[in-house]
Amino acid sequence: MFHSLLLNIRLFFRGAVLSYIALFRWFTPPAYLASKVIAPLSYMLFFVVLGTFATGKESASFYIIGNSVQMAAMSGIYGVTMSIGGDRWDGTLPYLFATPANRLALFVGRAAIHVLDGILGVFLGLFWGITLLGLDVSKTDPLVLSVVILITTFSTSGFGLLLGALSLLTRNIMFVNNTVFFLLLIFSGANLNLSLLPEWMQTISWSLPLTRGIASARKIISGSAFIEIAPLMGTEFLIGVLYILLGFLLFRWFEFKAKRKGTLEVM
Amino acid sequence: MASIRPFYLTKYLRVIASTFEMTFRQTVKDAFILFAVLFQPLIIAMLALWMLKDKGGQYIIFVVIGSGMTGLWSSLLFISGNGITVERWMGTLESLVAAPTPIQVVVIGKNLANVLQSLGSMVVSYILVSFIFGYPLSIAQPWLFLISLIITVVSFVCFGIIIASLFILNPDVQRWQNGLEFPVYILCGFLFPIALLPGWTTPLSYLLTPYWAALALHASAQGTGTIANISFAWGVMLGYSILYLFLSKRLFRVILKKARVDATLSMH
Numbered sequence: 105m106f107h108s109l110l111l112n113i114r115l116f117f118r119g120a121v122l123s124y125i126a127l128f129r130w131f132t133p134p135a136y137l138a139s140k141v142i143a144p145l146s147y148m149l150f151f152v153v154l155g156t157f158a159t160g161k162e163s164a165s166f167y168i169i170g171n172s173v174q175m176a177a178m179s180g181i182y183g184v185t186m187s188i189g190g191d192r193w194d195g196t197l198p199y200l201f202a203t204p205a206n207r208l209a210l211f212v213g214r215a216a217i218h219v220l221d222g223i224l225g226v227f228l229g230l231f232w233g234i235t236l237l238g239l240d241v242s243k244t245d246p247l248v249l250s251v252v253i254l255i256t257t258f259s260t261s262g263f264g265l266l267l268g269a270l271s272l273l274t275r276n277i278m279f280v281n282n283t284v285f286f287l288l289l290i291f292s293g294a295n296l297n298l299s300l301l302p303e304w305m306q307t308i309s310w311s312l313p314l315t316r317g318i319a320s321a322r323k324i325i326s327g328s329a330f331i332e333i334a335p336l337m338g339t340e341f342l343i344g345v346l347y348i349l350l351g352f353l354l355f356r357w358f359e360f361k362a363k364r365k366g367t368l369e370v371m
Numbered sequence: 372m373a374s375i376r377p378f379y380l381t382k383y384l385r386v387i388a389s390t391f392e393m394t395f396r397q398t399v400k401d402a403f404i405l406f407a408v409l410f411q412p413l414i415i416a417m418l419a420l421w422m423l424k425d426k427g428g429q430y431i432i433f434v435v436i437g438s439g440m441t442g443l444w445s446s447l448l449f450i451s452g453n454g455i456t457v458e459r460w461m462g463t464l465e466s467l468v469a470a471p472t473p474i475q476v477v478v479i480g481k482n483l484a485n486v487l488q489s490l491g492s493m494v495v496s497y498i499l500v501s502f503i504f505g506y507p508l509s510i511a512q513p514w515l516f517l518i519s520l521i522i523t524v525v526s527f528v529c530f531g532i533i534i535a536s537l538f539i540l541n542p543d544v545q546r547w548q549n550g551l552e553f554p555v556y557i558l559c560g561f562l563f564p565i566a567l568l569p570g571w572t573t574p575l576s577y578l579l580t581p582y583w584a585a586l587a588l589h590a591s592a593q594g595t596g597t598i599a600n601i602s603f604a605w606g607v608m609l610g611y612s613i614l615y616l617f618l619s620k621r622l623f624r625v626i627l628k629k630a631r632v633d634a635t636l637s638m639h
Contacts, residue, residue: 132543132546134547135546137550138549138550139550142547142550143553146552146556149553149557150553150556150557153557153563153568154419154422154423156567157562157567158422158424158425158426159422159425275402278402278403278406279403279405282403283414286410286414289414290414290417290418290421295418296418300421300424301421
């Protein structure tokens with residue numbers, strides 16, 4: 105039992121590191137700078153300037169915080185989904201499904217490094233916000249903000265795992281990724297006050313990751329205490345767990361069907 | 372391209388037409404292109420509509436044009452930009468450079484298909500705003516808008532040749548592709564005036580063809596520009612187009628040398 109646990113932990117970490125390396129094997133320093141620094145910064149600047157153009161300079165922090173936390177989705181959606189889908193595109197899926205490895209450790213391990221990457225991305229966004237755009241963080245409790253970022257990145261990566269499992273059913277992973285990422289720009293409340301949206305859209309918003317994370321980060325940066333955001337964060341965490349479970353079920357269903365029908369690489 | 376006689380012109384037009392058709396058939400079903408041309412501009416339009424809601428009715432057409440421009444630029448950067456690189460991936464680049472037709476002519480046909488296809492961004496944004504959101508939309512100066520649109524297509528096709536050439540010649544430049552999408556949205560004032568940006572960025576905006584295209588299209592659609600202003604933007608776009616064609620001639624000379632003399636074109 106103990107030995108099996110150790111094996112699974114090893115599988116989790118090795119899978120996490122190797123899948124990350126495999127996904128970003130094409131990264132050179134210029135590509136890293138373009139994809140991980142310039143692209144997120146410019147996308148944040150675009151929405152911050154658009155937002156301040158729409159509602160005035162005094163609301164800049166609303167957009168800076170929203171888009172900084174939204175960075176979690178860059179790793180959580182693109183990275184995690186591609187890590188799962190990458191096994192299919194690189195032809196390693198049959199080997200993976202032939203092993204007796206614990207599927208949960210293997211599946212969840214794909215997201216682990218992306219959670220760390222996502223956290224780094226959010227902090228980088230906030231750093232740009234503070235240094236370039238004058239975000240005031242004087243009332244912020246850094247520890248609580250870190251907890252908010254950790255939970256939000258976790259839940260977003262959970263959503264990414266569900267999309268990753270879906271990516272095994274379609275050829276167009278990038279289409280799914282891109283569409284979900286851009287829809288999150290609306291639904292997460294990064295750029296909009298959610299009360300502006302119709303009720304049915306608000307219902308979708310509150311069933312997605314990020315929404316509560318962004319709302320909590322805004323509260324913490326404006327000086328609220330942890331107790332005020334604890335219920336939001338608790339739900340955000342549960343949403344993450346729910347998406348991971350849904351993704352895992354879909355992953356197992358795909359494996360079961362593919363093995364039975366011999367359709368592992370058909371779709 | 373140096374000695375374009377009527378015979379060559381007809382021949383080149385035929386190559387452009389067949390490349391156009393082939394590219395269009397290839398890309399019209401591509402999910403990534405559908406996203407860049409239709410979905411992304413649509414989502415940006417929806418977002419901008421909500422964000423700029425309090426700015427008043429005159430901003431509605433601004434959003435339609437601006438979000439359409441984002442689709443035009445993204446498709447130029449990712450699709451036209453990869454126009455020659457894709458040939459390398461497919462192993463057809465050598466055949467193309469060995470053919471008697473100049474490769475620029477083929478690239479023009481490909482870019483024309485991509486740029487015209489990406490005009491769908493504006494159509495989709497128009498449909499969203501007009502029919503789904505129910506806002507009344509009108510183009511204030513339709514003729515000026517139409518001419519602006521035609522010149523925009525010409526200038527984007529020419530700009531695409533430069534981008535594609537630079538990407539094939541230097542893969543390090545192509546690695547910046549992901550980082551070039553939103554900076555151009557910002558610098559070209561697609562959805563907000565560049566006056567909101569720090570002054571030092573203004574010369575950078577002036578150097579970009581999409582800025583002048585956005586200026587002419589926004590002004591003619593909203594009716595906020597004079598004929599002098601708009602025709603100045605046309606002039607700049609046409610000037611840049613000539614410059615790009617001239618530069619592309621030199622860049623393609625290097626590409627052909629790499630392919631025919633050095634045999635290093637496919638080695639990156």
